[in-house]
Amino acid sequence: MKKDDIIPWDWHRILFGQAPPEYLIEVFLRTSLIYIALLVIIRAMGKRMGGQLSISEMAIMVTLGAIVSPAMQIPQLGLLMGVMILVCALVFRRGVSLAEFSSRKFEKISQGTTQMLVKDGIIQIDQLEMAKVSRQQLFAALRDENVFNLGDVGRVYMEAFGCFSIYMNAEPAAGLCIFPPSDTSIECYSQRIVEEHSACINCGNVAPGAQESQTCEACGSDVWIPAAVSVKYDLIDK
Structure with missing residues (x-):
């Protein structure tokens, strides 16, 4: 957006931005679908994601917020890209869990010690x-x-x-x-x-x-x- 396009107290721009009002319906649909996909992914990651989080789990949780936001709000991006990134996060988390189960040394490096x-x-x-x-x-x-x-x-x-x-x-x-x-x-x-x-x-x-x-x-x-x-x-x- 150029400087000349910013008009003070332009309530249409403040409320809707540059998108038409009808885009709010698409945002609602995008958010609903991404939210459902996010619930499925977190459920697949295991019960630990809902309890006390380890370092790697906390990193995944923080990353998930950045993953889902663009797919819900940016009209140029499709939902499949956001879902694919969520699946990548799931594969990464499952891979880390498997590596921690298989190697105590890797578990110590990734989780720390008591x-x-x-x-x-x-x-x-x-x-x-x-x-x-x-x-x-x-x-x-x-x-x-x-x-x-x-x-x-x-x-x-x-x-x-x-x-x-x-x-x-x-x-x-x-x-x-x-x-x-x-x-x-x-x-x-x-x-x-x-x-x-x-x-x-x-x-x-x-x-x-x-x-x-x-x-x-x-x-x-x-x-x-x-x-x-x-x-x-x-x-x-x-």
Whole structure:
């Protein structure tokens, strides 16, 4: 469209563009047919497309939007081209799934690996950095499962597709409280301070004594707070 063709407040151009009003009926038909084809293709890709998505599945989902848009809106393009591209996306997804099933090495490259973020109540700082997850994101995932003390946690895994898997200790012990830092009025809720035990605020490692400026053996931090234990559990001194 040339500059001279743009007339301010031209409502016909604003609403219909350069196409005649009757083209809206064709757009409706195009959209309906492409939508049906898209549903069929996604259904053929498997149930995973409707759940937590892996990296390759997310890439396919993002690509699908770019695939179907031109076929629905541009009159110069036919529907068969859009459907053919959808079929290509299906073949690609099925091919990747087959390759991942056949080769664990390829699966590791395409999907990534599971990372252990918490082990026996202690945050694995190096794994947290590799997963690009902040402490507050980790704590939010734990609080979502009604976990408010790292001492209750045996393992936290971050799955390859980004989901947290949380496993509790059979016998929870003293640990770091993980209430939201902005809510100071809830710090002692359901928690009991453990005398002569300190928790590293960086990783949650618990050590006897006040510690003060002592260096944490697990992460090297020197910032400590009093350790606590969930009140529904009895602390077993070791």
